[in-house]
Amino acid sequence: MRTPRPHRLLLLSLVVLAACQSGGPRPDGGDVAAAADTTSMVLAPMAAPTTAAEAPDVMYAPPVPDGTGREQYSRISENEFRDVANNPLSTFAIDVDAASYANVRRFLGEHRLPPADAVRIEELVNYFDYDYPDPASADAPFSITTEVAPAPWDPSHRLVHVGLQGRRMHTQTLPPANLVFLVDVSGSMDEPNKLPLLKEALGLLVDNLRPQDRVSIVVYAGAAGMVLPPTPGGRRDRIREAINELEAGGSTNGAEGIELAYQLARDAFIRGGNNRVVLATDGDFNVGVSSDAELTRLIEHEREAGVFLTVLGLGTGNLQDAKMEQLADQGNGNYAYIDGIDEARKVLVGEMGGTLFTIAKDVKVQVEFNPARVKAYRLIGYENRALAAEDFNDDGKDAGEMGAGHSVTALYEVVPVGAPDSPARGVDPLRYQQVRPTERAGLSGELLTVKLRYKAPDGTVSRELVRRLADRHAALAATSADFRFAAAVAEWGMLLRGSRFRAASSYAQVAELARGALGSDRGGYRAEFLRLVESSRQLARDDGGRGVAEDRAVGR
Numbered sequence: 001m002r003t004p005r006p007h008r009l010l011l012l013s014l015v016v017l018a019a020c021q022s023g024g025p026r027p028d029g030g031d032v033a034a035a036a037d038t039t040s041m042v043l044a045p046m047a048a049p050t051t052a053a054e055a056p057d058v059m060y061a062p063p064v065p066d067g068t069g070r071e072q073y074s075r076i077s078e079n080e081f082r083d084v085a086n087n088p089l090s091t092f093a094i095d096v097d098a099a100s101y102a103n104v105r106r107f108l109g110e111h112r113l114p115p116a117d118a119v120r121i122e123e124l125v126n127y128f129d130y131d132y133p134d135p136a137s138a139d140a141p142f143s144i145t146t147e148v149a150p151a152p153w154d155p156s157h158r159l160v161h162v163g164l165q166g167r168r169m170h171t172q173t174l175p176p177a178n179l180v181f182l183v184d185v186s187g188s189m190d191e192p193n194k195l196p197l198l199k200e201a202l203g204l205l206v207d208n209l210r211p212q213d214r215v216s217i218v219v220y221a222g223a224a225g226m227v228l229p230p231t232p233g234g235r236r237d238r239i240r241e242a243i244n245e246l247e248a249g250g251s252t253n254g255a256e257g258i259e260l261a262y263q264l265a266r267d268a269f270i271r272g273g274n275n276r277v278v279l280a281t282d283g284d285f286n287v288g289v290s291s292d293a294e295l296t297r298l299i300e301h302e303r304e305a306g307v308f309l310t311v312l313g314l315g316t317g318n319l320q321d322a323k324m325e326q327l328a329d330q331g332n333g334n335y336a337y338i339d340g341i342d343e344a345r346k347v348l349v350g351e352m353g354g355t356l357f358t359i360a361k362d363v364k365v366q367v368e369f370n371p372a373r374v375k376a377y378r379l380i381g382y383e384n385r386a387l388a389a390e391d392f393n394d395d396g397k398d399a400g401e402m403g404a405g406h407s408v409t410a411l412y413e414v415v416p417v418g419a420p421d422s423p424a425r426g427v428d429p430l431r432y433q434q435v436r437p438t439e440r441a442g443l444s445g446e447l448l449t450v451k452l453r454y455k456a457p458d459g460t461v462s463r464e465l466v467r468r469l470a471d472r473h474a475a476l477a478a479t480s481a482d483f484r485f486a487a488a489v490a491e492w493g494m495l496l497r498g499s500r501f502r503a504a505s506s507y508a509q510v511a512e513l514a515r516g517a518l519g520s521d522r523g524g525y526r527a528e529f530l531r532l533v534e535s536s537r538q539l540a541r542d543d544g545g546r547g548v549a550e551d552r553a554v555g556r
Contacts, residue, residue, distance in 0.1 A: 073117040074322040076383050078499060081376045081415065081424040084369045090379055091366045091387040093399035094164065094408045097325065099313060099337035101127035104496065106316065106339040108535045114496060118321065121493035122381030122410070128489070128525055130407045130482040132165035141360045142166045142402065144450060144467040149479045151413055152487050152513055153494070154503040156420070160377075160412040160469065161483045162367070162450055166359055169404040174357050176212040177274040178230070182261040183246060184281035186221045190248035193339075194315040198280050201312075201344030202243050208349055209233030216264045217242050220257025221249060230268035258298065265307045272458075274357045276333065277302075280312040283320025292323070299331045300398075306458065308332040308358060308401070312347070325384075332361055332401045350523070355403060360454040362399040362462065365410065366392040368449045373471050376415040376424035378501065380490050392453060395462050402454075409486050413501070414447075423501075447471040484517035485526060492533055495540070507537035 082090070100123035107114035135143045145163040152159070181202065189195040209215065213233030218226055228242035261277045269275055299309055309331025311324045319337075328335035334355060336347045347355050364387060369377055391397040402408065415422050452465040476484065492510045494502040511533050518526045 071115075071317065071319045072322050073115055074325075074384065076117050076120065076497075078497070078501065079379045079381075079383055079386075081378045081413075081422070083376050083422065083424040084371045084374045088369050088371065089366055089389045089392075090369070090377065090412070091364065091389050091392050092379065092382045092410075093385040093387055094363045094365060094402060094410075095122050095382060095385050095400055096126060096402055096406045096408055097328065097335045098123050098127040099321070099325065099335045100124060102337040102339045102343050103313075103319070103321065105532060106337070108532055108539065109339075110316075111535075111539065113536065113539050116497045119493055119496045120381060120384075121490055121497070122385075124493045125381070125409050125411065125486050125489045126407070128485065128529075129522060130163055130165070130409060130486070131480075131519065132163045132407055132482070134165060135167055140167075140465065141454065144452060144465060145482075146450060146467060146469040147474075147479055147483045148414075148447060148469060148472060149474050149476045149483065151503075152476060152509060153491055153505040154413075158414040158416055158447075159483075159487055160414055160448065161479075161486060162365070162410045162412070163482065163486075164363075164402070164408040164452070166402045166404055166406040166408075169357070169359075171208060171352055172210065174352075174404065175273045176210075176214070176270050177233075177276070177356060178214045178265060178268045178270045179274075179356065180216040180218060180261045180265045180268075180277045182257050182277055182279045182281075183217060183219050183227075184221075184257075184279075185219045185246055185248045187249055188282055188318050189315070191315055194282055195246060195248045197338060197341065197344065198312070198314055199243050199246055200341055201338060201348055203240060204341075204345055205348040205352070206236050206239050206243070208352060209236065209239070214268050214270070215239050216261075216268065217246075218257055218261045218264065219246065220260075224257040224260045226260065226264065230264060258295070262298070262302045262307060265302075266305070269306070275307045276310055276356060277307060277331070278310045278312065278356070279327070280314065281324070282315040282318045283313060283324045295327075296330055299327060303330070303332045310355060311335045313337040329400075330398075332358065332398075334401070334403065346523070346525075351403075351405065357404045358401045358457045359404050360402045361457055361459075362395075362397070363402050363408075363452065363454040364392050364397075364399045366451045366453075367412065368451070369414075370446050370448060370471075371417075373417055373447050374414050375417050375419060376422045378413045378423075380411040380413060381493070382410065392451070395455070395460065409482075411486060411490050445470050481517040481519040484513050485519070488514035488517065489529065492529075492536070496536060507533055507540065511537075 100118060100120040103118055104114045104124065107118070132145045133143050135141065143165045145165070147161040148158055150159065151157040183195075183198065185195065211232055211234035214230045215228065215233060216226070216230045217228035218224060227245060228239065231238055233239075258277070258279070265275055265277055303309070309328060310333035311328040313319055313321065313324050313335065314337075325335045336355065338344050338347065366389070385400065387397065387399070415424070447469045450467045450469065453462040455462050488510045491502070491505045491513070492507070495505055495507060495510070511530060514526065514530055514533065521527055
């Protein structure tokens with residue numbers, strides 16, 4: 001077992017000393033933390049292990065990865081277990097983004113573990129296609145699939161799998177698109193994995209444009225300018241010529257560029273079509289708009305007018321991940337990270353419908369757990385998509401969007417009634433609340449109810465779908481390949497994050513579970529996942545921290 005490097009011990013000691021002097025939490029309280037300058041990594045003692053088998057005999061402070069430069073990630077505080085007696089409802093907005101997976105792959109390709117806050121588990125899981133059924137009715141934009149089985153990392157708990165499948169549409173049947181590409185050509189984009197990669201990626205998209213589509217290109221650096229006015233998709237040579245003319249240089253004025261891009265989108269607006277600004281950048285908005293709030297209001301105003309925003313992130317050392325994800329969310333779009341030409345082909349060609357055409361907006365999920373069957377639950381991921389229970393029925397509350405052909409997967413770790421203990425923090429019994437019957441006829445066999453609310457892309461009133469899940473006792477091996485693969489990806493994410501909920505997780509178990517759930521593996525993405533698992537296992541061992549608990553968990 002490795003011991004921590006001397007400079008880590010010194011830094012950790014200083015933080016602990018400062019916390020104790022200021023009356024802050026003691027080291028054994030598990031909450032001493034210091035924010036890093038270049039990322040939102042947190043310096044903290046390793047959380048108390050869930051099982052004795054995984055207990056390391058060293059404290060581990062995750063290092064700030066070298067070479068991240070000005071990259072910024074939002075702090076993620078993992079969802080806690082919630083007591084069903086007092087919190088029977090779990091409500092969140094869906095997330096179809098997959099940027100985190102490509103970004104994690106980039107870190108591993110550079111032989112580095114990613115910062116913990118770069119790992120958004122729901123985006124890892126949702127990177128992959130799943131074989132969910134198409135909607136049974138033409139009126140519904142998506143189907144709902146549910147499964148339950150023992151959790152691989154803690155068989156005394158159950159894992160609930162909820163899958164949504166958006167209506168699949170062939171590219172040629174999509175409504176006409178009015179796309180305005182807003183391209184960052186500032187000096188920071190003058191690197192092979194930024195503007196040159198983007199130009200190659202846009203070339204792939206051009207091959208799939210149709211005559212009824214419209215394309216515009218706006219650039220921004222020291223000033224914003226129009227490179228290509230709205231042009232029919234059939235004029236591919238003219239569009240390629242404009243793409244080839246793009247060159248990097250200058251400072252960044254993102255706000256001015258966005259205003260011009262939205263103006264072009266309004267000028268070429270297609271009623272009933274897909275009107276969208278596609279922002280491609282390394283995320284460096286440092287000149288122009290007076291505040292992030294002003295930029296947010298602009299994007300939200302245009303969203304309500306029917307022009308959505310998609311964000312493509314590129315490059316390393318300057319990636320403003322937190323801001324780019326936020327902008328896409330506010331613009332009713334999605335955020336993708338392009339780490340290579342294969343990812344560009346996946347996002348802009350293979351998933352063109354899902355990336356660039358919305359079939360439902362303000363999609364919200366609410367799960368009600370049956371206290372007769374469930375003692376506690378934890379939503380895995382979706383930390384920055386949480387909603388209040390009252391938001392579910394509020395049609396004025398913005399939520400997630402879903403594109404054609406997209407699938408969305410959510411996983412809950414559930415503590416069943418009868419389990420020896422519960423990890424949820426409880427409260428004293430309530431005196432004035434009516435005791436709810438838990439064995440009412442016809443309900444006692446239900447584990448939970450899933451409710452879904454959504455609007456049409458141009459609608460203002462939500463529709464609702466409901467699905468109930470019975471408490472079946474299927475073995476993990478009897479579940480679908482989709483269930484087992486999604487579980488493996490979630491477990492991998494917990495290991496990468498150093499999650500205190502990882503229990504008996506191990507990279508070996510992740511690989512075994514995924515290897516038996518590859519399915520048809522169109523595109524080879526699941527096979528690539530296995531290679532990433534092996535890379536992260538080796539890096540975790542070399543790192544001397546995140547690999548320690550894993551090795552102990554599998555008895556090595």
